[in-house]
Amino acid sequence: MPSYELALVLRQLPRPELISVIKRTAEAIFDKGGIIRKFENLGTRALPFKVSEHGVVHREATHFTITFDTAPTKLSDLKEEFGRDIDIIRRYIFKVEEPEDYECTLHEEMLPPAYRKDVQELIDIAKRKQKPKYNYNSGLDYYPFQK
Template sequence: MITYELMLLLRTMPKPELHGVLKRIATAIFDKGGVIRKLDNLGHKDMPYKTSSHGVVYNKASYFLYEFTVPPSSIDTLLDEYGRDVDIIRRRIYKKNEENKFKCTLDEELQPPPYRKEVQEMIAKARRLDKPKFSYNNGMDYYPFQK
């Protein structure tokens, strides 16, 4: 199954009500056969602009991020269900990108430039592109391109 991220903006409410809303959101994911990987509380912040939802204008919201795995066929039903919830101001579901694996090259990067493998490869490539220079000792007693 694919891992998704659900970004939620919830209306301002007391902690017991907020707990109930978060539990309701998680239950909807579990009912669709999903598994919640992580839940992040990003805090209570001012919104960048006024947003109207369910006939009410909001300036502040509580930001939450769910990371979950669910079958792709149930994404539309989740969005529809969250769209009808009056406590949710905005909701977005994104497919989570896999992290790129990289090799640590700190030991190599700490070496002086002439000793680094990348720099040596660049120098070798530049030497291959060098054009041959005119040699004055080529058997001719004069420079052929002189005026």
């Protein structure tokens, strides 16, 4: 199952109600067959602009991120369920990409840029994308389209 990160912006609530919103969110993920990997509370902050959601204008909100694994087919159900919750102002689900492994040696880093393998690959790509230049030696001793 791929990993996803849910960014939640919750309306400003007292602590017991905030805990119940987080429990509802976690239960929704569990009900869809997901596995929660990490919770992170980013705190209460002023929003960059006033946000109107469910008929109420919000200027401050509590931010959370939840990292979880679930099937991609269940994401639309989760988005719909979070959209109906009146305590959630905004919700965004992002796919967490695995960082690619990069092996680096000191010898390679000490080379001048023109001799590095990744720079050589960039030079080859640029050469392939160059357009061929017009050959002015067409058998005429003048350029016919000049005024």
